[in-house]
Amino acid sequence: MDNFTFHNPARIHFGRGQISQLANEITPDMRVLITYGGGSIKTNGVLDQVKAALKDVTVFEFGGIEPNPHYETLQKAIEVVKAEKIDFLLAVGGGSVIDGTKFIAAGAKYQGDTWDIIESRGGVVTDAIPLGCVLTLAATGSEMNSTSVVTRAETQDKLFFSSSHVFPLFSVLDPETTYTLPPRQTANGVVDAYVHTLEQYITYPVNAKVQDALAEGLLNTLKEEGPKVLENPTDYDARANIMWAATMALNGLLSTGTPGDWATHLIGQEITGLYGLDHGQTLAIVMPAVWKYRKAAKQAKLVQYAAAVWNITEGSADSIADQAITATENFFEQMGIKTRLADYGLGAEIIPAVTAKLEEHGHVALGEHGDITPKEVAELLELAL
Amino acid sequence: MDNFTFHNPARIHFGRGQISQLANEITPDMRVLITYGGGSIKTNGVLDQVKAALKDVTVFEFGGIEPNPHYETLQKAIEVVKAEKIDFLLAVGGGSVIDGTKFIAAGAKYQGDTWDIIESRGGVVTDAIPLGCVLTLAATGSEMNSTSVVTRAETQDKLFFSSSHVFPLFSVLDPETTYTLPPRQTANGVVDAYVHTLEQYITYPVNAKVQDALAEGLLNTLKEEGPKVLENPTDYDARANIMWAATMALNGLLSTGTPGDWATHLIGQEITGLYGLDHGQTLAIVMPAVWKYRKAAKQAKLVQYAAAVWNITEGSADSIADQAITATENFFEQMGIKTRLADYGLGAEIIPAVTAKLEEHGHVALGEHGDITPKEVAELLELAL
Numbered sequence: 001m002d003n004f005t006f007h008n009p010a011r012i013h014f015g016r017g018q019i020s021q022l023a024n025e026i027t028p029d030m031r032v033l034i035t036y037g038g039g040s041i042k043t044n045g046v047l048d049q050v051k052a053a054l055k056d057v058t059v060f061e062f063g064g065i066e067p068n069p070h071y072e073t074l075q076k077a078i079e080v081v082k083a084e085k086i087d088f089l090l091a092v093g094g095g096s097v098i099d100g101t102k103f104i105a106a107g108a109k110y111q112g113d114t115w116d117i118i119e120s121r122g123g124v125v126t127d128a129i130p131l132g133c134v135l136t137l138a139a140t141g142s143e144m145n146s147t148s149v150v151t152r153a154e155t156q157d158k159l160f161f162s163s164s165h166v167f168p169l170f171s172v173l174d175p176e177t178t179y180t181l182p183p184r185q186t187a188n189g190v191v192d193a194y195v196h197t198l199e200q201y202i203t204y205p206v207n208a209k210v211q212d213a214l215a216e217g218l219l220n221t222l223k224e225e226g227p228k229v230l231e232n233p234t235d236y237d238a239r240a241n242i243m244w245a246a247t248m249a250l251n252g253l254l255s256t257g258t259p260g261d262w263a264t265h266l267i268g269q270e271i272t273g274l275y276g277l278d279h280g281q282t283l284a285i286v287m288p289a290v291w292k293y294r295k296a297a298k299q300a301k302l303v304q305y306a307a308a309v310w311n312i313t314e315g316s317a318d319s320i321a322d323q324a325i326t327a328t329e330n331f332f333e334q335m336g337i338k339t340r341l342a343d344y345g346l347g348a349e350i351i352p353a354v355t356a357k358l359e360e361h362g363h364v365a366l367g368e369h370g371d372i373t374p375k376e377v378a379e380l381l382e383l384a385l
Numbered sequence: 386m387d388n389f390t391f392h393n394p395a396r397i398h399f400g401r402g403q404i405s406q407l408a409n410e411i412t413p414d415m416r417v418l419i420t421y422g423g424g425s426i427k428t429n430g431v432l433d434q435v436k437a438a439l440k441d442v443t444v445f446e447f448g449g450i451e452p453n454p455h456y457e458t459l460q461k462a463i464e465v466v467k468a469e470k471i472d473f474l475l476a477v478g479g480g481s482v483i484d485g486t487k488f489i490a491a492g493a494k495y496q497g498d499t500w501d502i503i504e505s506r507g508g509v510v511t512d513a514i515p516l517g518c519v520l521t522l523a524a525t526g527s528e529m530n531s532t533s534v535v536t537r538a539e540t541q542d543k544l545f546f547s548s549s550h551v552f553p554l555f556s557v558l559d560p561e562t563t564y565t566l567p568p569r570q571t572a573n574g575v576v577d578a579y580v581h582t583l584e585q586y587i588t589y590p591v592n593a594k595v596q597d598a599l600a601e602g603l604l605n606t607l608k609e610e611g612p613k614v615l616e617n618p619t620d621y622d623a624r625a626n627i628m629w630a631a632t633m634a635l636n637g638l639l640s641t642g643t644p645g646d647w648a649t650h651l652i653g654q655e656i657t658g659l660y661g662l663d664h665g666q667t668l669a670i671v672m673p674a675v676w677k678y679r680k681a682a683k684q685a686k687l688v689q690y691a692a693a694v695w696n697i698t699e700g701s702a703d704s705i706a707d708q709a710i711t712a713t714e715n716f717f718e719q720m721g722i723k724t725r726l727a728d729y730g731l732g733a734e735i736i737p738a739v740t741a742k743l744e745e746h747g748h749v750a751l752g753e754h755g756d757i758t759p760k761e762v763a764e765l766l767e768l769a770l
Contacts, residue, residue, distance in 0.1 A: 006396070209602070217595055217602060218598070
């Protein structure tokens with residue numbers, strides 16, 4: 001196990017009816033901006049629950065934060081925060097709303113061009129408006145970490161920043177808020193959480209038994225419960241297990257003392273930035289290709305994964321690794337997320353644009369060994385056609 | 386899964402050499418009291434490392450905190466804190482030193498009889514001196530939770546309190562500090578962490594898949610690594626896996642949305658209070674007896690445990706539960722911790738004293754169903770003779 005520092009101060013309120021906890025978390029003297037996305041929280045009753053809990057609080061609203069939240073939109077929110085003297089941000093939505101709200105929180109306190117926050121990967125952030133979350137989509141884990149991914153639509157840049165100043169003070173996770181999600185969003189969320197786990201697990205062994213067991217537990221949970229909620233969207237237990245698994249997949253515990261890959265995410269982000277594919281779709285395309293390309297280096301963990309999650313133990317190590325990759329592709333397809341670029345009308349012609357964006361963003365040494373350069377990305381994307 | 390609130394703000398610095406992080410956590414303007422136990426930190430080099438990291442800080446020392454820390458000893462430390470105007474407490478030791486330091490932290494700020502802190506289970510605590518830890522024994526999990534167990538020697542009372550005010554701000558976990566532990570302390574620690582996990586796992590199913598998988602991962606880790614460190618005390622990987630498993634076993638994650646038993650701990654604490662057995666010894670005696678006594682109510686989880694940890698799947702559910710209990714007893718014995726009262730020279734004569742203490746302390750409805758009264762405790766202890 002490698003050395004590590006772990007710190008996660010976010011308070012989680014989990015379960016049915018927990019939106020009422022907002023009345024304890026937010027005091028009447030605060031001026032609160034509720035941030036949200038396309039407005040589904042208005043039709044599914046979540047916004048009503050939020051407002052009921054905050055009936056004694058001065059609240060403002062900022063809607064329209066899009067999937068892969070746009071820098072341009074978030075700039076407008078920052079203006080509202082400043083104009084209305086907002087002192088607390090409440091993100092009500094999924095990972096995009098929460099990520100966007102983290103940027104608003106940091107941007108509203110930053111003196112200068114807020115794009116610096118992204119360019120510095122968060123290094124320039126020294127203060128932020130405090131924020132909390134009401135999560136309505138189990139997927140990104142943003143509700144319990146300090147990272148945010150923002151897209152600059154104008155230049156097709158999708159990039160992350162991290163800062164301890166944008167840790168949510170609290171997050172409410174009520175699985176019932178996810179009952180009314182479209183199947184595609186549910187499936188994208190399950191695939192996202194599954195791939196977050198794999199990014200921190202399919203690397204090379206460092207004899208971190210607790211972390212490995214947790215990763216395998218999250219993967220098994222998502223694999224078993226994912227298909228259930230596509231079948232029955234109001235299966236509370238399955239929604240609850242998925243929601244907690246997705247949060248646990250990216251709250252820092254899996255990465256304690258272990259290497260991380262993250263090539264899939266960094267490549268996938270460029271594809272979303274350039275061509276608008278859903279985040280989950282890009283992960284389902286890229287991860288199998290990364291594994292095929294780095295099968296030898298990842299063999300030991302692929303074999304461990306094959307046994308622990310798919311009960312695959314027969315054959316040579318190379319064959320077991322192949323079977324594990326196929327099982328993973330089949331799972332993504334079972335969730336309704338296609339795993340080839342061609343499924344989305346894209347082909348080899350996109351490869352130069354993707355590698356150029358990676359170079360532009362300085363992402364030129366990807367993977368747990370830092371040995372995937374843009375040249376290797378070009379080669380591995382050939383395996384995803 | 387049941388509703389829950391989870392919050393754990395403790396920062397963990399884990400690994401070789403991490404004691405040097407104290408220089409970042411504690412600033413030169415602080416007046417620090419280092420608390421410790423019998424003095425092993427002076428011979429194994431840990432105190433030297435601590436002092437080197439704090440060379441620019443004003444430090445005081447308070448040693449002699451005993452196993453099952455005595456209220457009477459801690460009162461003396463509180464006087465030192467007040468006299469020397471201490472503004473930070475650094476616990477250097479195992480669970481007893483950390484638990485004792487939590488009591489010192491709360492007691493130094495409490496206006497009144499500090500035994501109120503115990504009597505109220507922490508309810509009267511509204512402030513505490515901030516504290517950090519350098520852990521030297523993997524066992525209790527106290528380094529990443531807000532609970533403390535204190536013993537009043539005069540009246541043979543061993544009781545716990547909890548308060549968010551005594552959460553460690555940080556804890557340093559360097560597995561190398563555990564290399565020189567006597568085998569009995571190492572074994573007690575492994576058994577303690579193993580039983581902490583079981584208290585939160587062998588109850589009844591609530592379909593909490595992530596929590597169950599984490600519990601099974603911790604149990605498998607402790608079961609596999611425990612015997613290794615008895616064989617080779619300087620096996621870094623095994624020490625590291627045990628240390629992180631012990632912390633994860635009682636940092637609140639296992640109890641998210643799940644029932645807890647804790648009958649074994651509450652009964653065991655009375656036995657320690659009255660007869661001075663090691664904490665780990667009492668757990669190894671009591672838990673198998675609780676399981677035998679409540680085998681039917683715990684059958685589903687015993688069967689799940691049997692398969693996940695001991696690979697036992699053959700036979701009726703009742704037989705599998707029996708086999709799981711036997712496997713657990715064998716594991717404790719393999720670690721060198723005896724599992725019968727008779728092994729410690731105690732017999733049925735202690736039962737009335739134990740049940741009288743439970744009644745005196747108001748612990749009259751134990752277990753995940755609250756259905757183990759002192760009468761049931763008397764019956765189940767007959768199974769531990």
